[in-house]
Amino acid sequence: MHVAKLVDAKDEARNVKTLILECPKIAVKARPGNFIMVWLPSAEEVPMSLSVIKPPRLIGFTVKGVGETTNQLLKLPLNSFIGVRGPYGRGFTVSKLKAVLVGGGVGIAPLAPLAEELKSLGSHVEVIIAATTAKELIFKERLARIADKLLVATDDGTEGFKGLAHEALDEALSKSKADKVYVCGPEPMIVKCMEVALKHGVDLEASLERYIKCGVGLCGSCSINGLRVCLEGPVFKLSELVKIKELGSYVRDASGRKVPVTST
Amino acid sequence: MNLETEISSLKLSNPFMNASGVLSTTGGLLKRIAMAGAGAVVTKSLSLDPREGYPNPVVVELPYGYLNAIGLANPGLESFREELREVKDVGVPVIVSVFGSTVEEFARASFKAEEIGADAIELNLSCPHAGGLTSYSQDPKLAYDVIARVKHSVSIPVFAKLSAESPSIVEVAKAVEKAGGDGVTAINTIKAMYIDVDLKRPVLSNKFGGLSGPAIKPIAVRCVYELHEAVEIPIIGVGGISDYRDALEFILAGASAIQVGSALAKEGFDLFRRLINGVEGYLKLHGFSSIKELIGYAHRC
Numbered sequence: 001m002h003v004a005k006l007v008d009a010k011d012e013a014r015n016v017k018t019l020i021l022e023c024p025k026i027a028v029k030a031r032p033g034n035f036i037m038v039w040l041p042s043a044e045e046v047p048m049s050l051s052v053i054k055p056p057r058l059i060g061f062t063v064k065g066v067g068e069t070t071n072q073l074l075k076l077p078l079n080s081f082i083g084v085r086g087p088y089g090r091g092f093t094v095s096k097l098k099a100v101l102v103g104g105g106v107g108i109a110p111l112a113p114l115a116e117e118l119k120s121l122g123s124h125v126e127v128i129i130a131a132t133t134a135k136e137l138i139f140k141e142r143l144a145r146i147a148d149k150l151l152v153a154t155d156d157g158t159e160g161f162k163g164l165a166h167e168a169l170d171e172a173l174s175k176s177k178a179d180k181v182y183v184c185g186p187e188p189m190i191v192k193c194m195e196v197a198l199k200h201g202v203d204l205e206a207s208l209e210r211y212i213k214c215g216v217g218l219c220g221s222c223s224i225n226g227l228r229v230c231l232e233g234p235v236f237k238l239s240e241l242v243k244i245k246e247l248g249s250y251v252r253d254a255s256g257r258k259v260p261v262t263s264t
Numbered sequence: 265m266n267l268e269t270e271i272s273s274l275k276l277s278n279p280f281m282n283a284s285g286v287l288s289t290t291g292g293l294l295k296r297i298a299m300a301g302a303g304a305v306v307t308k309s310l311s312l313d314p315r316e317g318y319p320n321p322v323v324v325e326l327p328y329g330y331l332n333a334i335g336l337a338n339p340g341l342e343s344f345r346e347e348l349r350e351v352k353d354v355g356v357p358v359i360v361s362v363f364g365s366t367v368e369e370f371a372r373a374s375f376k377a378e379e380i381g382a383d384a385i386e387l388n389l390s391c392p393h394a395g396g397l398t399s400y401s402q403d404p405k406l407a408y409d410v411i412a413r414v415k416h417s418v419s420i421p422v423f424a425k426l427s428a429e430s431p432s433i434v435e436v437a438k439a440v441e442k443a444g445g446d447g448v449t450a451i452n453t454i455k456a457m458y459i460d461v462d463l464k465r466p467v468l469s470n471k472f473g474g475l476s477g478p479a480i481k482p483i484a485v486r487c488v489y490e491l492h493e494a495v496e497i498p499i500i501g502v503g504g505i506s507d508y509r510d511a512l513e514f515i516l517a518g519a520s521a522i523q524v525g526s527a528l529a530k531e532g533f534d535l536f537r538r539l540i541n542g543v544e545g546y547l548k549l550h551g552f553s554s555i556k557e558l559i560g561y562a563h564r565c
Binding site for chain 1: 265287288290291292293295296308314315316319320321322323324325330332334337338339340343353372431460463465468469482526529530532
């Protein structure tokens with residue numbers, strides 16, 4: 001457990017903020033795709049993907065208010081101290097290649113440090129960010145600065161491509177083949193993007209989300225087909241993803257019971 | 265080298281299994297443990313009704329072990345029927361850990377466990393972070409009552425998981441034996457606390473948790489040694505076992521089988537292979553042909 005200071009908070013969309021923490025111990029170790037456990041002593045501890053990795057001192061995560069803890073995080077005053085553990089999990093694998101990154105909703109968050117890392121290695125980076133509507137889009141300016149090409153997609157057509165993320169991906173891959181697709185977002189979107197990648201014969205990695213309790217591979221709460229998302233994920237390779245029968249069908253609740261996957 | 269061992273009527277190809285609660289919440293995880301070479305698998309402690317457990321934080325990593333207060337989160341015995349099916353295919357014995365809040369609940373949960381496919385039952389009498397549930401391992405009379413009642417309800421072997429924090433673990437074990445219990449598992453985690461100095465408060469949402477890992481190993485070895493002198497029923501040793509030498513310490517103290525928890529989480533499923541290879545090498549080096557020759561060997565001196 002490390003104690004980190006909140007040094008900056010940036011509004012990304014309605015009810016979505018990026019919180020920047022000073023935490024050198026995590027900043028020097030973190031890789032794109034890693035997550036941290038964020039503990040607000042007055043509420044609960046929640047897993048958060050890193051959306052900012054700035055060694056040697058700063059890390060950041062992007063939070064959407066969906067419950068008591070996340071809503072309290074949105075209101076956290078600057079210079080507050082909170083507990084953090086990590087970095088945890090297996091991140092994205094990176095090399096110099098032609099990449100297409102696909103992010104849906106707050107799932108766009110971990111793709112930003114990935115795009116930065118890929119660019120620093122000399123990769124060609126195309127990014128597709130998708131949301132239900134224009135107001136929900138995050139990281140547009142930041143990714144526009146990093147990426148070679150940025151494509152925006154909204155379900156309702158209020159901005160950019162009108163349609164779903166995987167349809168935008170299908171179009172992008174039809175125009176120009178890539179070496180690898182990286183995806184993060186709602187699970188049905190991941191499943192659809194996998195189908196598109198398989199159709200085009202392109203490799204893929206995706207970051208999955210499950211109910212994480214311990215974060216260190218002990219409790220099994222985040223298990224999906226016997227794999228621990230907190231330790232063996234959250235990023236999985238296409239060869240692993242195709243074997244996960246539970247993918248896109250159900251997740252587990254706090255007790256460990258199976259419940260159907262929702263689209264958000 | 266022969267690593268076969270028995271706990272009551274349960275025959276194991278080797279003495280190693282996971283400790284309840286670690287990587288045991290789903291059929292998929294239990295199957296991986298079985299496929300990794302474990303001699304048996306143990307489920308997460310299950311109850312008749314589902315239970316969400318405590319809010320996060322539920323785990324603190326310490327340099328010498330883990331402190332946890334998961335709070336007995338489990339999907340309930342009926343939901344676990346489907347999970348058990350996944351692991352039953354592998355063919356290793358499945359021990360279902362159960363708990364209840366009354367003697368009657370323990371009995372009904374055990375009956376249910378047998379019905380959904382358990383090969384044996386481990387009664388969690390000693391979770392250190394679940395309200396009044398620890399009392400069954402504190403009081404020989406209560407332990408006697410629960411074992412006698414459960415034995416009446418099931419036809420499979422019944423083991424009792426005990427705590428080092430009882431006034432006398434030996435007296436509780438004797439009560440388990442007298443009531444017809446088929447074995448004891450020793451020891452559960454030890455009630456403990458961690459306070460973050462900068463944030464100035466206990467980190468676990470439940471404040472108290474159970475300490476596992478290397479920190480508690482010498483206490484567990486002491487308990488197993490004492491139990492071996494006091495009871496005839498087999499002992500399953502658990503508490504801070506990280507490598508084959510730790511496991512041998514428990515076996516020499518009197519354990520017929522071994523559970524690994526914290527080390528399994530930390531090192532992964534390959535741990536079983538390393539334990540098996542390590543013990544085989546030891547038997548060869550020290551001129552033994554079977555692990556059974558070593559059970560309780562340290563009592564000869």
